[in-house]
Amino acid sequence: MNKVQSRFARPKGMDHESSSNLYVANCGPAVGISFDNIESVFGTFGKVIGIYAADETGTRVIVCFHEVSAAQAAFKALNGSSCSDLGGRTLHIRYSISQPPQKVLGDDSLPVSLLASELAIPGIYLEHEFITLKEEQELLAEVDTRPWKRLSKRRVQHYGYEFLYATKNVDSKQFLGELPSFVSHIVKKIMLFPGLDDDRSKQVDQLTVNEYPSGVGLSPHIDTHSAFDELIFSLSLAGPCIMEFRRYPQGTWHAPAAAIGNNPQQFSNFTRKAIFLPPRSMLLMSGEGRYAWHHYIPHHKVDTVGGHVIKRSSRRVSFTFRKVRKGPCCCEYRQYCDSQKS
Numbered sequence: 001m002n003k004v005q006s007r008f009a010r011p012k013g014m015d016h017e018s019s020s021n022l023y024v025a026n027c028g029p030a031v032g033i034s035f036d037n038i039e040s041v042f043g044t045f046g047k048v049i050g051i052y053a054a055d056e057t058g059t060r061v062i063v064c065f066h067e068v069s070a071a072q073a074a075f076k077a078l079n080g081s082s083c084s085d086l087g088g089r090t091l092h093i094r095y096s097i098s099q100p101p102q103k104v105l106g107d108d109s110l111p112v113s114l115l116a117s118e119l120a121i122p123g124i125y126l127e128h129e130f131i132t133l134k135e136e137q138e139l140l141a142e143v144d145t146r147p148w149k150r151l152s153k154r155r156v157q158h159y160g161y162e163f164l165y166a167t168k169n170v171d172s173k174q175f176l177g178e179l180p181s182f183v184s185h186i187v188k189k190i191m192l193f194p195g196l197d198d199d200r201s202k203q204v205d206q207l208t209v210n211e212y213p214s215g216v217g218l219s220p221h222i223d224t225h226s227a228f229d230e231l232i233f234s235l236s237l238a239g240p241c242i243m244e245f246r247r248y249p250q251g252t253w254h255a256p257a258a259a260i261g262n263n264p265q266q267f268s269n270f271t272r273k274a275i276f277l278p279p280r281s282m283l284l285m286s287g288e289g290r291y292a293w294h295h296y297i298p299h300h301k302v303d304t305v306g307g308h309v310i311k312r313s314s315r316r317v318s319f320t321f322r323k324v325r326k327g328p329c330c331c332e333y334r335q336y337c338d339s340q341k342s
């Protein structure tokens, strides 16, 4: 079954009762109703040949039947009535017509991996359900009782060492104290993170908590090599997002936005990959993925993942655990390394 963004739109003016396509509003992944769910309900009226997102809201879909008569039967039975198999929602249905293909925006054409193995960037790992729902609620409750520092678009809290946004570094001489006890079970579990043998490298002493409102992302950057050791762990809470990774062929230790003025050509050509970060997942950036790829959270209110439209929730909170570096970075990715800049 094809489940990609569609060429269909809400019809304007007269309805087209001879169409085998239905535009169904108040139903979709953003309100907890999956395409499989929709297929099983509409499939009772006849063969469904496709379900598509009608737009980016995640609450409107197009259901395409093989037969017009099936679309008519589903329309009669389901329009304006509440459907218990679809969360008791009242569906608003119209007939739909297909439209000429529309331009697909660049961002949407980037496939989004669900697994780090699909992403295939050396050093990037993702573990789903790293913590339980209860632990997630507890962590959120803890940070919500503590003061947030307001940045222009998001709020942050720092533990262990303050992160200084002006220099993209920490003041390593100013130790704020041990990481708080409400993260000690996470810090312990990080030591068990699969695929890494050396436990010492997993000892973290700095935590940045980021709270992103819906639609707010993070500009492309490489965490400053001289500021933090190799391993960077990021736990997603409360809501999902997409993280995009970019490898610039002629890399630089500058943020691309800062360096772009010097040589725009150099930054127009890069490799892009993206991964979906669901709540409660733990991302590990290490090796090439940490040192040589920029990471970026697009500023979207909805993300398209495998043809499904996923609405960002009212906030995403991330806990990023790092170890402050003592001494210069000696990585093999010199071109991205501020410790080794010539």
Ligand SMILES: O=C(O)CCC(=O)C(=O)O
Residues within 6 Å of the ligand: 208, 210, 218, 223, 234, 235, 295, 318, 320
């Ligand atoms: O929110 C995240 O998962 C990433 C945060 C991040 O990249 C950073 O603080 O440097």
Ligand SMILES: [Fe+2]
Residues within 6 Å of the ligand: 221, 222, 223, 295
């Ligand atoms: Fe980062």
